[in-house]
Amino acid sequence: MILVDLDALASCLTSPACLVTQTTSGLIIGMLLFLVAVGLTLIFGVLKVVNFSHGAFYMFGAYFAMTAYQLTGSFALAILSGAVGTALLGLIFERAFMSRVYGRDVLMQLLVCYAFVLIFDDVVRMIWGPEFRSMGMPAAFQVPPLFIAGGVVPPYYLLLIGVALAAAVVLGLGLARSRIGKVIRAAAHNPGMVSALGINTGLIYGGVFALGGMLAGLAGALAAPVRSLTPGMGFSVLIESFIVTVIGGMGSILGALIGALLIGLIRSFGSLGFPLFTEGLMYLFMVIVLVSRPTGLFGKEVA
Amino acid sequence: MTELQAGQGAQPLKVPRIDARPQRYRDVLIALAAFVLLALLPMVFGSKQLLDFVIRCAAYGLFATSLNLLVGYTGLISFGHGMFFGLGAYGFGLMMQKTGVPIPVAFVATLAMTFVVAVVIGAICVRLKEIYFAFVTLAFQMLVHSTILSWQSLTGGDQGLRGGIPRPPFLGIDLSNHLHLYITSCALLVIGLFLMRQIAQSPFGYTLRMIRDNATRASFIGIDVWRAKLTIFVLAALFAAAGGIIMALFVSGAYPEFAYWTISGEGIFINMLGGVTTFLGPMVGTVLLLILNDTVTRLTEYHGIVLGIVILFFAIGLRKGLMDFVVEWYGHRRGEGRG
DSSP, rough: OOOOHHHHHHHHHTTTHHHHHHHHHHHHHHHHHHHHHHHHHHHHHHHHOOTHHHHHHHHHHHHHHHHHHHHHHOOHHHHHHHHHHHHHHHHHHHTGGGGTTTTOHHHHHHHHHHHHHHHHHHHHHHOOSSSSSSOOOGGGGOOEEEEEEEEEEOOHHHHHHHHHHHHHHHHHHHHHHHHHHHHHHHHHHHHHHHHTOOOOOOHHHHHHHHHHHHHHHHHHHHHHHOOOBTTHHHHHHHHHHHHHHHHHOOOOOHHHHHHHHHHHHHHHHHHHHOOOOOOHHHHHHHHHHHHHHHTSSOOOOOO | OHHHHHHHHHHOOOOOOOOOOOHHHHHHHHHHHHHHHHHHHHHOOOOHHHHHHHHHHHHHHHHHHHHIIIIIOOOOOHHHHHHHHHHHHHHHHHHHHHTOOOOHHHHHHHHHHHHHHHHHHHHHHHHHHHHHHHHHOOOOOOOOHHHHOHHHHHHHHHHBBOOOOOOOTTTHHOOOOOTHHHOOOOOOOHHHHHHHHHHSSHHHHHHHHHHHHHHHHHHHHTHOOOOOOHHHHHHHHHHHHHHHHHHHHHHHHGGGGGGSSSHHHHHHHHHHHHHHSSHHHHHHHHHHHHHHHHHHHHHHOHHHHHHHHHHHIIIIOSSSOOHHOOOOHHHHHHHHOOO
């Protein structure tokens, strides 16, 4: 029972091998968190609702990927079905339920999402059973790990970081440069004017929700080979990605990236120095950011 | 003559002073009547299950009604109110197990501890608006929960506080006796509800309603919004802790689930179910949820789906709580009768 183990932390910080290992593990936690958090922040930025059931999409992404992998044996198809399946789910969820509570009490929005957290967890329990499941590492990545400066880096981690980074770049450029991106940003700013210009805002809202769901599903699918799958796995991810968006600033993509990486590194290095209080460190960090900058590191004033 | 001087000769505005006493007498009468009715219940129906049900209603009812002081009266949607329920249960249980002080001393000491924790957490949280407030309180809830889980030497980790909570008799009350426990829980419930009612009907209570409706205007007429919010946050935490203490006495232990976020979620749901516009709405909601929970768990293992659908029915279908609905419907009928 050691609460604080600063010696372990210090000896890791001075050893390049340990630094590399901990940094990569921090990076993959951070990248997965980023994919979930950026969807959360995007949905909040455009639709002005906090998708409290966002963790469920991460969970569904993982389970979809596992099923597709077991059926087809193709890892690419598994990732694809995780992403596409959750995108469809997001679209249906938004059009059928969330679209009814826009502009209503925050309480109502939270309640509708809370209802779906309960329902989705039970649906997963019904279909895939309550026990822990695992997808297993795909054959292509069952190769010996790479050694960088003496630190162990499984090749799959590199793929994971690469895919997440690519998603970040595509998303960032797409929102900044493309026509659709401009329409989305306009809809976030003034939906009334956008719809007066003859653009179907309902479609944009559904699309953004589907995109957010897809990113969370992609994260779940990417995490499936390295994490165990259980109903309720979405909730801790939801809490962490909310911490990320609060630290980075609601509605900011860059903020989500920085926040996610910070949380990832805090988790991986914190687990050395404060083995029992790693989660507490994240909350502590969030509290410090909130007290000094209530809108987060990159957040604008939220009306 | 300047405008200022012109005002001086005028009579001061006659503001009619509303005498709050009759209403307070009425509340005292209702509280006494409710207590007598509850106390007589064991004579009519001796069933242990019914008494257990009322004790659980007392614990959750205090918790849910105190949450309504935040959600319904002040517009502070706390998603972490359950941490004070858990703190109350753990604080009281630990105090009884480790120190062996008399129960009333442990009760007051637990409330004092909750007070300190709530001031610190509240001071950080009430600066934030709506959704930020909801999630930061949720994060604190998770922090409390993960602290309880990881501090195994003190709290027993995921096993909870085991070995039972000693319940030495005091002032002729023996809480290990089921009937005594029942009467004490009812008394705590009635006293707690009465006190919260007085808070809600006081000038401070109306200040809270104003902050809910328009915080900017409230601060313009000189109300310290931050201080008012913090005050009600701390007061609500104390009542939630009292609910937790009843729960700890009832199960003779404390479990990490008492501090888990789902307790807060259920509290919000209870408020929604009963309605936030009436004082007793959360109490009605508590009874409804406990009945619903007991029935559904007996019928199916997938009670999340059933509860979820009921929540959706209230949130999207009815759009208000049951008591809101009843009050509105009653008002409507009376209005029609007159017209």
